[in-house]
Amino acid sequence: MSLFSEYKIKCTPQRERILNVLKAQTHPVTAGELYAHIDNVSLATLYRTLELFCEKGIAKKHTIPDDSEKYYEFSAEGHRHFAVCLICRKMIKIDGCPLKDVVPEDFLVTDHRLEFYGYCRDCRQKLADMNRSAADEALTADKS
Amino acid sequence: MSLFSEYKIKCTPQRERILNVLKAQTHPVTAGELYAHIDNVSLATLYRTLELFCEKGIAKKHTIPDDSEKYYEFSAEGHRHFAVCLICRKMIKIDGCPLKDVVPEDFLVTDHRLEFYGYCRDCRQKLADMNRSAADEALTADKS
DNA sequence: TTGCCTGCAAATAATTTGCAGGTGA
DNA sequence: TCACCTGCAAATTATTTGCAGGCAA
Numbered sequence: 472m473s474l475f476s477e478y479k480i481k482c483t484p485q486r487e488r489i490l491n492v493l494k495a496q497t498h499p500v501t502a503g504e505l506y507a508h509i510d511n512v513s514l515a516t517l518y519r520t521l522e523l524f525c526e527k528g529i530a531k532k533h534t535i536p537d538d539s540e541k542y543y544e545f546s547a548e549g550h551r552h553f554a555v556c557l558i559c560r561k562m563i564k565i566d567g568c569p570l571k572d573v574v575p576e577d578f579l580v581t582d583h584r585l586e587f588y589g590y591c592r593d594c595r596q597k598l599a600d601m602n603r604s605a606a607d608e609a610l611t612a613d614k615s
Numbered sequence: 616m617s618l619f620s621e622y623k624i625k626c627t628p629q630r631e632r633i634l635n636v637l638k639a640q641t642h643p644v645t646a647g648e649l650y651a652h653i654d655n656v657s658l659a660t661l662y663r664t665l666e667l668f669c670e671k672g673i674a675k676k677h678t679i680p681d682d683s684e685k686y687y688e689f690s691a692e693g694h695r696h697f698a699v700c701l702i703c704r705k706m707i708k709i710d711g712c713p714l715k716d717v718v719p720e721d722f723l724v725t726d727h728r729l730e731f732y733g734y735c736r737d738c739r740q741k742l743a744d745m746n747r748s749a750a751d752e753a754l755t756a757d758k759s
Numbered sequence: 760t761t762g763c764c765t766g767c768a769a770a771t772a773a774t775t776t777g778c779a780g781g782t783g784a
Numbered sequence: 785t786c787a788c789c790t791g792c793a794a795a796t797t798a799t800t801t802g803c804a805g806g807c808a809a
Contacts, residue, residue, distance in 0.1 A: 532680060532681065533680065534678040534679065534680050534681075534682070535678065535730070537676065537678075538678070539683065578731070578733055578734070578735055578736070579733045579734045579739060584728065584729070584730045584731075584732070585728070585729050585730075586679070586728045586729075587722070587728075588680070588728070589722055589723045590722070590723045591722055592722070595723060
């Protein structure tokens with residue numbers, strides 16, 4: 472079963488080409504870099520497809536400091552730790568975790584970043600409130 | 616001695632206002648948010664000043680996934696770890712490190728990111744080569 | 760004085776979107 | 785068939801830059 476049928480999305484020649492090139496990369500790449508390696512796919516389609524892949528979990532999107540471009544990688548594996556070269560922007564995968572003995576040999580670390588994503592209390596509260604009022608409305612609607 | 620003279624940059628009313636508002640923030644903010652809180656400073660000046668502050672180490676710039684805006688914070692303290700709410704984008708400072716018992720209470724973690732920045736071996740090598748040839752040129756120039 | 764600052768408006772650069780025609784399931 | 789895809793061109797968004805006048809040191 473192909474990735475496309477697995478994720479219940481339509482298979483087109485463009486998407487196949489994008490997926491193949493994405494899979495072939497050894498580290499995350501920009502949309503522009505992908506575009507240069509793929510023939511007969513418009514930039515608009517490329518962006519739309521990358522977005523779709525990210526939604527489905529087929530690809531992962533990264534941002535790095537001081538760089539307005541986004542980096543994409545095929546996300547079969549669960550990698551989410553990288554050593555990012557400040558010069559060539561290469562994102563080198565880091566195997567394993569946590570922290571110690573984890574940085575690739577021969578990589579000179581000058582800085583690092585550690586961020587957690589999730590939901591703060593305020594937003595969880597707001598979400599809960601919204602759900603409650605939605606439920607109320609549904610009930611009210613039922614009665615009428 | 617003011618921050619401006621300390622960093623050897625000119626003090627102007629615009630820069631003072633930007634610095635004050637930046638200092639007053641409890642978490643990193645976008646240029647747009649700052650702009651909304653500062654009168655009589657053009658967006659161009661704001662961006663130029665933020666860039667200058669970052670170069671001098673007075674401010675720090677952050678990027679977060681799925682967000683094309685940059686976030687700025689006054690960088691007196693050495694904070695560089697955050698919990699980022701996926702809804703309101705608030706960046707909550709994390710005190711201390713490493714990893715354990717480090718996430719703010721009441722923050723529901725769904726994902727995290729750990730990246731190291733620095734220089735890969737290839738780029739260090741290229742840099743060394745460039746420096747060497749620059750030195751060679753200097754020597755050659757000396758002789759002529 | 761004078762080189763650095765500033766505002767304005769126009770330019771970039773990456774990414775997104777509207778639309779009309781095409782195509783996979 | 786028909787909902788979903790695609791390419792094209794135009795729109796958006798955040799950010800940057802050229803330029804002419806202004807101001808801190």
